[in-house]
Amino acid sequence: AQRVTQPEKLLSVFKGAPVELKCNYSYSGSPELFWYVQYSRQRLQLLLRHISRESIKGFTADLNKGETSFHLKKPFAQEEDSAMYYCALSGLGSSNTGKLIFGQGTTLQVKP
Amino acid sequence: ETGVTQSPTHLIKTRGQQVTLRCSSQSGHNTVSWYQQALGQGPQFIFQYYREEENGRGNFPPRFSGLQFPNYSSELNVNALELDDSALYLCASSSGRSQETQYFGPGTRLLVL
Numbered sequence A: 001a002q003r004v005t006q007p008e009k010l011l012s013v014f015k016g017a018p019v020e021l022k023c024n025y026s027y028s029g030s031p032e033l034f035w036y037v038q039y040s041r042q043r044l045q046l047l048l049r050h051i052s053r054e055s056i057k058g059f060t061a062d063l064n065k066g067e068t069s070f071h072l073k074k075p076f077a078q079e080e081d082s083a084m085y086y087c088a089l090s091g092l093g094s095s096n097t098g099k100l101i102f103g104q105g106t107t108l109q110v111k112p
Numbered sequence B: 001e002t003g004v005t006q007s008p009t010h011l012i013k014t015r016g017q018q019v020t021l022r023c024s025s026q027s028g029h030n031t032v033s034w035y036q037q038a039l040g041q042g043p044q045f046i047f048q049y050y051r052e053e054e055n056g057r058g059n060f061p062p063r064f065s066g067l068q069f070p071n072y073s074s075e076l077n078v079n080a081l082e083l084d085d086s087a088l089y090l091c092a093s094s095s096g097r098s099q100e101t102q103y104f105g106p107g108t109r110l111l112v113l
Helices: none
Strands: A003-005 A010-014 A019-021 A024-026 A031-038 A045-049 A072-074 A083-091 A106-111 B005-007 B010-013 B019-024 B031-037 B044-050 B053-057 B064-068 B074-078 B087-094 B108-112
Touching: A003 A083, A010 A019, A019 A106, B005 B087, B019 B087, B019 B108, B031 B074, B044 B064, B074 B087
Parallel strands: A010 A106, B010 B108
Antiparallel strands: A003 A024, A019 A072, A031 A045, A031 A083, A083 A106, B005 B019, B019 B074, B031 B044, B031 B087, B044 B053, B064 B074, B087 B108
16 A cells, blocks of 8 residues: 555654654655655645755765655754645656655744 | 635535535646545545545445546535435546645535534
């Protein structure tokens, strides 16, 4: 079964603390993994994707195929990072629709 | 560059009615995907349209149907509305049907009474 699990509904940290948002997936083929973010009153937007290997706003994510994880990390949280974060996967291959399978989301709250 | 737009922003319907939601894709994009996001949940894939043809469907009943027009805008139609159809409906566009990044619209919030 194709599934994305984000075990934490809410993660609360102080400004300057490290952040790790967990994401585990279940997929039989070779997935492409994404992190999407939704800031207050804004639309869902791409934060980063595995294939591009970029660091966006100080966030990074490493795909661990052995542990089927794609955790999102940032060494020093900022108050403006407070948002809802969704991990998502899309399968690779010519038969794939490119549909995104989302986790339930984690709310990150960065306290001053 | 114009982003993805959706209309209406919100609406209220009663059980058994029909609803049509609209989406304009981002300039240069030929693929539109629709998602349903219930309160407190992540978005769930409904279906995708690529160059005016359905290109994949999620686990939704046939009363959820769609269209894509030659300008790549799209409609989502839901017949015989049920209370559980109350949700935020998101449209996303991309430049291809597979792994390209999907860009989301602001959503249409539907309440079924």
